[in-house]
Amino acid sequence: AGSPQRRFGGAQMQTVSRTTMTVRPYENAAMKLRFLHISDVHLGNKNFWLGEQAAERADDFKASFRDAIEYALADRHQIQGVLIAGDLFETHRPEAELWSFTKGLIARLLAKDIMVAIVPGHHDSYAYKTSVWRTERLPGVEVFLNTSPEAPRIRDVRGTRVFLYGLAYVPGMTPTPLPSFEKAREGGIHIGLIHGVTPGHPEYVHRPHQLELSLETLAQSNLDYVALGGFHTFSEHQIGNTTLVYPGSLEGKSFDIGETGDKGPVVVEFDERGPHIERMVTNRKRVTRLQLDLRKERITDAAALESAIDALADRNGIVQLILTGSPEFVADLDEIRRSVSDRFHYFE
Numbered sequence: 001a002g003s004p005q006r007r008f009g010g011a012q013m014q015t016v017s018r019t020t021m022t023v024r025p026y027e028n029a030a031m032k033l034r035f036l037h038i039s040d041v042h043l044g045n046k047n048f049w050l051g052e053q054a055a056e057r058a059d060d061f062k063a064s065f066r067d068a069i070e071y072a073l074a075d076r077h078q079i080q081g082v083l084i085a086g087d088l089f090e091t092h093r094p095e096a097e098l099w100s101f102t103k104g105l106i107a108r109l110l111a112k113d114i115m116v117a118i119v120p121g122h123h124d125s126y127a128y129k130t131s132v133w134r135t136e137r138l139p140g141v142e143v144f145l146n147t148s149p150e151a152p153r154i155r156d157v158r159g160t161r162v163f164l165y166g167l168a169y170v171p172g173m174t175p176t177p178l179p180s181f182e183k184a185r186e187g188g189i190h191i192g193l194i195h196g197v198t199p200g201h202p203e204y205v206h207r208p209h210q211l212e213l214s215l216e217t218l219a220q221s222n223l224d225y226v227a228l229g230g231f232h233t234f235s236e237h238q239i240g241n242t243t244l245v246y247p248g249s250l251e252g253k254s255f256d257i258g259e260t261g262d263k264g265p266v267v268v269e270f271d272e273r274g275p276h277i278e279r280m281v282t283n284r285k286r287v288t289r290l291q292l293d294l295r296k297e298r299i300t301d302a303a304a305l306e307s308a309i310d311a312l313a314d315r316n317g318i319v320q321l322i323l324t325g326s327p328e329f330v331a332d333l334d335e336i337r338r339s340v341s342d343r344f345h346y347f348e
Helices: 048-073 096-111 215-219 302-310 333-343
Strands: 005-008 011-020 033-038 081-085 115-119 153-157 160-166 189-195 225-229 235-239 242-246 266-271 274-281 286-293 314-324 344-347
Touching: 033 048, 048 096, 048 344, 081 189, 081 225, 096 115, 115 160, 115 189, 215 235, 215 242, 225 266, 242 266, 242 274, 302 333, 314 333, 333 344
Parallel strands: 033 081, 081 115, 160 189, 189 225, 225 242, 286 314, 314 344
Antiparallel strands: 005 011, 011 274, 033 266, 153 160, 235 242, 266 274
16 A cells, blocks of 8 residues: 556556465466456446436546556566456447457457456356357457356466466356366466355345355365456455455446445466465546535535535546535535536536
């Protein structure tokens, strides 16, 4: 925390956490490897709730994904692989222009010999017969369309064997409860990709009809790292020798649980000591819910309320202000909102 900000594409990037995991040497690791872990990009999200700002906000989602890919392409970051853990698209059938945009960025990664691995999510589910993952192809990309755990796919990445494990959730076909992956016995780096949710998480009630996961069961596979998707907030878990990470979404979609606050991808670096996690803050705009206690802040008239809102001004912010306490005055809140709206990207 507190690291200096750096440029990340067109947005501010800040390293907010870096942790070192269990010492675990890799038998044939020729060098350190760095992977960018992304999930819940939701390209094509319409953001209708933002009214006139909806179209610009949709562009933010595209720009954040492009920023992440540009980060991976920059030689100084030494990224050897990109892991996309579901919900790359808002729907299972994205518009042709959006597919072309995505395919073009991924092609640039492949041209630089950067490995790309993808699992479908819930919004862009493989379960639909017209799913983009059924009708389109990404040659050179490891797209997991098997519906239950299978033997890993093996890639040579800069002289190190990388074993990739993943699946696409299809109700009625994917076994429940989901069993652990069967880890290959060969030495190398073992990485899982899966999109699903864990009961008990604060976001769980907002993510219905998704694949339910047990982190403990996943950890029984004894993989080095499990790249998770499905929750929109960052979380990191260490169970035995396995590191499991939800990077969260790249941008907030609403004021619901999991959508507010800092957003961005994760970089996981593997060396002779094991995986190290570095979280990035890269969101183009920050979605925030704030509370203002009228009585505690001694706000006794409409002018004072407008001044208090002015103190929160953020032209790049998407802000919901919740007023609490006992008002001692009558005010036209719609008029105040209109008056201060130019101090925010969006304000309610």
